[in-house]
Amino acid sequence: MATEDELFDGEFLKKLEYLHIVSKRAFAGQFRAERRAKKRGSGLEFADHRAYSPGDDFRRVDWRAYQRLEKLLLRLFEEEQDLPIYLFIDCSRSMADGRPTKLAYACQIAAALCYIGLAHLDRVTLAPYTDHLGRELSSQRGKGQIFKVFKFLGQLASGGTTDAKAAFEKFCRGKRPRGISVVISDFLDPRGFETGLNLLRFSHHDIFAIHVVSQADSEPELSGDLQLVDVETGSTHDIAATPSLLSAYQHVYAEFCSEVEGFCAKYQLGYVRTQTEVPFEDVILQVFRQNRFLT
Numbered sequence: 001m002a003t004e005d006e007l008f009d010g011e012f013l014k015k016l017e018y019l020h021i022v023s024k025r026a027f028a029g030q031f032r033a034e035r036r037a038k039k040r041g042s043g044l045e046f047a048d049h050r051a052y053s054p055g056d057d058f059r060r061v062d063w064r065a066y067q068r069l070e071k072l073l074l075r076l077f078e079e080e081q082d083l084p085i086y087l088f089i090d091c092s093r094s095m096a097d098g099r100p101t102k103l104a105y106a107c108q109i110a111a112a113l114c115y116i117g118l119a120h121l122d123r124v125t126l127a128p129y130t131d132h133l134g135r136e137l138s139s140q141r142g143k144g145q146i147f148k149v150f151k152f153l154g155q156l157a158s159g160g161t162t163d164a165k166a167a168f169e170k171f172c173r174g175k176r177p178r179g180i181s182v183v184i185s186d187f188l189d190p191r192g193f194e195t196g197l198n199l200l201r202f203s204h205h206d207i208f209a210i211h212v213v214s215q216a217d218s219e220p221e222l223s224g225d226l227q228l229v230d231v232e233t234g235s236t237h238d239i240a241a242t243p244s245l246l247s248a249y250q251h252v253y254a255e256f257c258s259e260v261e262g263f264c265a266k267y268q269l270g271y272v273r274t275q276t277e278v279p280f281e282d283v284i285l286q287v288f289r290q291n292r293f294l295t
Contacts, residue, residue, distance in 0.1 A: 007107055008150045015281045016115045016146075023116050023288060049073040083179050084123045086205070087113060088168075089156065090185035090212075091128045093231040096158040098214030098276040105276040106184040106212050107153040112284045113182060114149045118142055126152060129167035130160035161232040162189040164196025172203045181205040186212050187260050190233070194263055201267060208270035208287065211260055215275060218253055222246065 052061060052072035060074045087110045095103040110126065117124045123141050126149065128134040137152040164185070181200045187193040187209075200207050222241035229236050239245065257273060264271035270290050274283045 005154075007104060007154055008111060012108070012111075016112055019112055019281055019284050020116060020119050022285065023120070049075060084125060084177055085113070085117045086125045086127060086171075086176070086179055086181045088171075088181065088183045088185070089126065089128045089153075090130075090162065090164075090183075090187075091134065091156055091158055092130045092160055092162040092188075093158050094162065094186055094188045095212075096231070097216055100276055101158070102186055102212045102214055102276055103156065103158045105280065106210075107156060108280040109184055109210060109212075109283055110182075111146075111149060111153055112280060113287070114140075115143070115146050116284070118145055118149075124149075127171065128156055129164065131163035131166055133167040133170045163191055164189050164193065165191055165199065168196045168199040172199055176203075178204045179206070180208065182208045182210065184210045184212060186214075186217065188232075193260055197263070197267075197269065201269070206270075207264075208290075209260065209264050209272075210283065210287070211257065211271065211273040213257070213273065213275055215277065218257075218275070219250065220246065 049062060049065065050073065052074055056074055062073045062075045065071070065073045089103075089106050089110050091103060095101065095106065098105065114124050114126065118140060121141060124145075125140070126137040128136075137149065140149065162185075164183075183197065183200075185193075189196065197207060197209065225238070225240050227236050227238050261271050261273065263269075270287070272283060272286045272290070274286075
């Protein structure tokens with residue numbers, strides 16, 4: 001497990017500030033209200049009328065409409081709400097693979113997105129998961145909270161199996177406000193990656209999937225007669241790692257990656273796939289270019 005100091009050193013902080021500057025330039029001149037959820041309430045912008053019901057506040061009656069229509073109608077206004085950001089980090093055993101590990105890399109990406117969100121005064125929640133939803137760091141706001149984020153992420157360790165469906169079901173049962181849900185994962189879920197993403201989609205969250213892969217995932221260096229052990233389930237498979245078998249594996253894995261990307265494209269979800277060897281700041285810039293995280 002990478003420590004907090006190893007993940008978030010001085011060089012990392014310099015890169016965060018650079019990304020913050022880039023985000024301000026990229027989205028200068030846009031109103032923050034465009035990034036906020038709206039509901040009918042008692043704000044300032046008129047939205048609609050509805051019929052008066054006993055017990056309603058008489059101060060909201062539109063008396064001009066009553067003079068014209070002889071009906072009691074209430075004025076409804078748009079009420080701005082912050083659009084929260086939820087960052088889901090896959091902490092299953094498969095995320096221990098890679099150099100750096102997929103989990104360490106995911107934590108750096110999560111920290112960078114947190115920093116950008118906090119700097120833009122968004123409310124950010126960190127939610128690690130495996131086959132259940134882990135302890136959250138919820139509703140942080142303001143750049144000063146970033147060190148609390150570093151400490152939280154530095155304590156995460158990989159372990160357990162993946163079941164995004166069970167984890168996201170618990171999250172959605174909490175009746176969270178609609179927001180931006182960023183899922184950082186290798187999406188190696190034995191029950192399929194679609195179900196978990198669909199749960200967030202059906203709850204009307206704006207989803208961004210960051211697909212983290214290692215070189216060993218896409219191009220394993222294996223040879224000879226081997227017994228492979230599934231790191232999450234413990235199941236074993238005896239194989240002869242011939243060039244033709246490795247080629248077939250690479251083809252199947254490429255198809256899997258294409259399925260994840262195709263699913264996101266079909267339902268207009270944000271998607272970025274990256275290897276752990278790619279600098280994390282390059283991934284954040286790809287996220288910005290899709291105009292999904294900050295719009």
